[in-house]
Amino acid sequence: MQNLLVEVENLKKNYTHRKLYKIQELPAVSDVSLLLRKGETLGLVGESGSGKSTLGQLIGQLLDPTEGIVLFEGQAIEDMTSQQRKRLKKDIQYVFQDAYSSLNPRHKVSKLIEEPLIIQKIGTPAERKEWVNDMLNEIGLDKSYRDAYIHELSGGQRQRIGIARALILKPKLLVLDEPVSALDVSVQSQILNLLKSLQQKYQLTYMFISHDLNVVHYMSDRIAVMYLGEIIELANVNDLYEHPLHPYTKALISAIPTYKRQGEPVLLKGEIASATDIPNGCSLHPRCPFATEICQFEKPVLEEVNQGQYVSCHLSRINGQ
Amino acid sequence: MDYVLKKTVSSLFTLFVVIVLVFLAFRIIPGNPANIILGVEATPAQVEELEQKLGLDQTLFEQFIHWFKGVLVLDFGESLRFSEPVLSLIHERMGVTFSLAFMAIVITIFVSIPLGIIAANYKGKFLDVLISIGTQIGLAIPSFWMGIILIMIFGLMLHLISVGGYVPWSENPLRAFKALLFPATAIAIPQIAILVRYLRTTMIEQLNFDYVRTAKSKGLKDSTILLKHVLKNALIPVITIAGLNFGAILAGSLVIEQVYALPGFGRMLITAIGDRDFPLVQGMVVMIAIIAITVNLLVDISYRYLDPKIKLK
Amino acid sequence: MTTFNVKRKPWLLAILLLTVNLLLLSACGSSNKADESEKDRKGTQTEKSKTGGSVVVAIPQDLDYLDPNLAEAAGTREVMFNIFEGLLKANTEGGLDPAIAESYDISDDGLTYTFTIRDGVKFHNGQTLTSKDVAYSYAKLAGLKTGKPLSSSFANVKKIETPDDKTVVIQLKEKEAAFITAVTASIIPANYKDSNKTPIGTGPFKFVEYKKGQSLIVEKNKDYYVKGIPYLDKVEFRIVPDQEAAFLALQSGEIDIYPRIATEKAEQLATGFKTISNEQNLVQLLAFNNKVKPFNHIKVRQAINYAVNKDEIIKGVALGKGTKIGSNLSPVLSKYYNNELEDLYPTDTEKAKKFLKEAGYPNGFEFTITVPSVYPFHVDTAQVIVNQLEKIGVKAKIESVEWGVWLERVYNGRDYETTIIGLDGKLDPFEILSRYISTADNNFLNFKDPKLDKVLSNAKVEIDENKRITDIKEAQKIIAEDAAGVFIMDPHTNVTFKDTIKGYKTYPIYVQDLSSVYLDHPQ
């Protein structure tokens, strides 16, 4: 268990919708368990509303779970002292999808990158200035950008700043929430390359959230597919893309539009249900072209079907072997 | 429904705060109503007797409970000054003030909507600049000053206003209308200025939305797009502002009634404050608060229903 | 009466409240300027052509009660003067005319008053007035049954008897020279309960309709015991609290008579209107709180008297329409008026400075003038005084407060340094000066002089008129010499009316008498 960085057990997050006389609980993440190994990249895919971003924020310490445990380097976060928690803020960093809104428009680039250090009270001003310069260099920006404001930068440059700011505290885990989805293809590849090289250089562990299956495939070692707050399939990249077991995964992968697509895509019926009325049984069954009777009543559980490939589907036991 | 209930409850709470504040505020002010009624030559014994008669000898708390119980059933007690039920006094004066406020609102709507549309449609052009300057000036002139100017021009010079010539609608609608038109205009002018500016902004904002391009791509006429698509959306936030300003309209009529000598709510209120006619003042302020809060509530709710986007949230 | 000339503010109702127990006291008021009406009456028109028509009179405030026993506001009595009458009635000269009583007799001990009622006096409902009605009305005011008098001027009544339908005998508890003025109080039909809805009196006009906040309408009492009076068929008293509004309404012809119009407005009027002005039996003064430092020092009070230039105030604030006074009595009451006091303190900056030095304030001092904000006239006066006092190194600060606050703090609480106010006159001079008695409840100036107390206690019961006059004049002198305040002026009141209106009479008390008014060309 040496190489485990994060262990998540039965994590749940409900958003509460306060009504006058009652509080409605809307599950965003329900009963998720997963592991993050040191140095790996775990991809997280799913449609909007699948809860992937909430899960990212739970692990990125932006949200507190309703239930369940998150262990960081073997220690449960909820048991940590406030001192430890503050240190944890260094170890786990979160990179936002929209770099523009995640960077204070009134601060200069140097200030933006330096701020985490100030908050964590690390280094002298001179040291910090040097570190900021180093970091700018690291992310491929010239020192002349120190005094720029965020609205003067391009999308790619902003995302570089966002990454620099997350890295300045030398974290162990980086939660990347759709870090390239706002970027153009040509810029996207720059950022992806940057992330890759940084990971190698600093032995970073990534949790990479994206709706773009190509990008996730390119970046990840393992991939978790989420649907309505649950992980429905978790596997190594190649297993998942070559032999998807869950019908939803199949649909997702076959839906990727490409030149000379192989065969017709698996079309799912209708659209993802809302969190207010999650279907009984398998939450996919109203949309699933393969649904049988049992899918309507019994909720499948995530099981290891092949080695390292976990699926939550009644049919996988039949199909998978 | 849930929303309506929640809003109603919080409005009632606001109302309660107002009621308590009003009650306390008027008890803190120096000035003894018994003394004011009896005047300076009254003997202390007479004052004491009247105080007893008016129930002013009770403790503040007792007085409040007594009064509040009444308020719950819309019984505001009797005016100290007029020895008549406050509610009937209010009822009597409400006619003028409501007609005034209503006319002001009608004038505001009929003037500001076309102006707002024109300004938005000719954004940056001469007409827009003209309207903008007009609204700025309309906002800047103090209402009492405007009232005096209107009287000077239309009363003294053109003899169009008959000040003090108000008669109830039931008696002579034409005369009532004539008497209220100018004061209503004086109240309406700053409101028009506010609404035109607001409508212009929301119209311009709306005109930039994608659905306008969609409407265009459907081959609709410009006028249809403007009136059917844009205006409807632009009016939604405008209604909120109009609702919020209802209080301002009431306050406006308070001052304007003075200037034009209309036997309305505001004039009675100001004399009642001077008289320390507690029940009357309290009744009137609570009434104003009830009206203002109700209007705000209705605006909030209707906003909910007018704007389908938030209806279901 | 404080009901003076609130120039342009709407707060008028408040003004009226200061007036309490307005007594129509018999006194000598000479009003030389009222003779215009006399001339009109002798005019060429025949009595017949004078009759008919209607007028609208602007009044600044709503009525408080229609029931004359309940009404407190001067503004109500002003109007009700036309509907109700007492045994006696004040005249334009300030004297008392017989009204319901055709004659009366006072016993030698001054305790028994016997009144004989005029023949053929009818209430507006047609009922003939008898001594029972008088006894009922006055017993109520005296509180003979309840023990609590409704009117303080009847507090001295011991009992009221009606030996026959024509005779009323009133017994007093103790001698009181001023009592005769009390019987100007209104008489209503015995046991009549609806006075507050449909008041019934005996006056020249009958009540027709009252609309709260808007108007009171009266019509001619055809059975009035003075033949040929009144001339008008109908009078509407229209409530127009705002001076600007009233002014405009006058110009637009909506109202015919506008009493108490501001001078500068009257001056602006074009032809077609006539304005008359008169003293109004009101004393405007800068009152000192004689108890507080530095005003407890007579030299300080006198110094300020020397520093204030009354003529300048009259010119600047009253636009010349005011009569300078020297003590707390208006020249209207000429019989009692001490005319030697007006220039007791001629404006003299040097003398003022000298007095200040003697009092121990060589470098002046600072103080506050508290004025009620409802009266711009007093606020303006304060501004002028502040300016005048600067010349002797005294710095005054104006604090204008709301009327209710003024009453509470200044009048009742006596918590102030100085104030400017108009003290309303009555017809009896003792009633006016009695506030300077050291123990008087309404001695808000905290004035104390044993000499004065003595002189006034004589005047209270003295029935011999000449002796009483001497006492009253002496009292005025003491108050002036002690410099209880700076007695500035009796500001004039203006009445403007259309010049087709004739016969308007002014009184030294707060009333509108429409009985003598007629139209030049009635339609």
Added chain:
Amino acid sequence: MSEILSIHHVTVHLEQNRRKLTVLSDISITVQKGEIFGIVGESGCGKSVLSNSILDLQPKKMRVSSGDILFEGQSMLKKSKHQLQKMRGKEISMIFQNPMSSLNPSLTVGYQIVEIIRAHQNISKKEAKGIAIDVMKKVGLPRAEQLFYDYPHQLSGGMQQRVMIAIAIACQPKFLIADEPTTALDVTIQAQILHLLKEIRREQNTTILLISHDLGVMGDMCDRIAVMYAGEIVEIGTTAQIFENPSHPYTKGLMESIPTPDKKGNPLYSIPGNVPSLQERMGGCPFASRCHLAIDMCFTSKPQLKKVAKAHDVSCFFSEMEEVSFEYAKSFS
């Protein structure tokens, strides 16, 4: 096949602070009847401006300053406002990127469909409703009768886009402009919508001009593709030509920078630098500043579109040099 739309040397300028900025420069495209023609490019390349200017829907500040747009042989630019209005929605329809904001939030779905029908056909509300419900069914909206009275926000993104499509095809236009129709949607929904568009084309033989930044969508959907960069067309060809034989350095770079399974484990190629902003655009080849191959000439003179194969045009000075593309291919492997 015959030409339905042809854009001839269209240049569009933007007036900003009294400066004339070139948004589109000398664009020429011909779309054949019945085909799906794709325009691909990154944000800011002007592809939406181009599609909007066909129906004169571009922002007011932008003007077509030269060139012409012919639809069925008639100049669109010479049409009066009224004539243009008649054509919008009837001859040529549009679908936009963000269905939520493109539908009027305060009008019902039904109203918004009926409206376009009644704008072009003189029929009663009732008849129009009938047609609307048919169209709604055709685009796969379930429970059409109920949905008719719903407001847009009550529908999911996919359904909203179906409503947009229903509006667009309600008057059976010959030509459909789909401007990033699936960008705001999830992959599975995107698949559904793309499928629907294909069906519409198949059933009604509608010509579709598809605009997208997503090369995958292009490859899946289009018959022919034009690649735009910084307001210019750099390459036009059949889908096969573009994907199998990309000839412009930009197209190649784009293809190479997309992460695909076969590139896993290797660094992605990335085009250096950023797309020049409108203010930064100079003379010469617009891609010169980011191009590995650029020589002096590229910065000074503009390359023209040149035929490299049948129906395959490229705007690059190096397009004819076989060895260069070879060299280029090596440069990042």
Added chain:
Amino acid sequence: MLKKFNLVTGGAIVLFLILVFIVSFFYVPHNVNQMNIENRLIAPNHNYLLGTDNFGRDVLSRIMKGTQTAFIVGGGSVIIGLLFGILIGTTAGYFGGWMDELLMRMIDALLAFPGILLALILVTIFQPNIEVTVIAIGIMTIPSFSRVIRSGFIKCKQMDFVRAARNFGSSHLRIIFHHILPNTVSSIIVTASLSFSTAILVEAALSYLGLGIQPPDPSWGRMLNEAQGFAKLAPWYTLAPGFMLTLTILGFNLLGDGIRDLHDFSE
């Protein structure tokens, strides 16, 4: 075009007023309180450029001194409104929940009271003078500041950069003062500028009713009050303070709009 128009015109007017304000401390043509009954109501001439009032005081001098009153009232009440507005708006907007609910209901209650009535009551309770006037008007402006700041906070609170700051372990104070408040500054400035003119307007109305600034201190509202009776005899006396009042309100309104336009990138 219009943007600059608002800013430039408003700025020019405000600059002019500030100039008059400063000059009034060192120089006015005549002693403001010096009465001269002989000179009452003189029409404008070379000596008295705006004529004299009913006490023979120089109207121009009093108008100039009146800027001091206006600025003190405007500035003072804006400061009060701003301080309490920041306190209330920040607490309500940042912490939300029942605190927000409670504070906002209080603010609603304050708003349900017609503003001028509130000021009237306050002035009545604590005797009218400039301090009380400033406090009363300051209290009136609290709701608008609170609301603006609260809504700014609610908007900013959900922005990613605030969440990011929290993620680095920033304290609440740091987030409030370092991250959120600076981002609401432009709307606060706009509100301040509009409140400034509202304050002057309310002061004028109060003084017009005789309850605001006490004589003989010059205040435009007070002057209007005193002048009204002489409208026909001495129109200059009525027009001058009314014009100054309108000009001042116009100036600050335009300036506020101009600032708002500057920060409005959407147009």
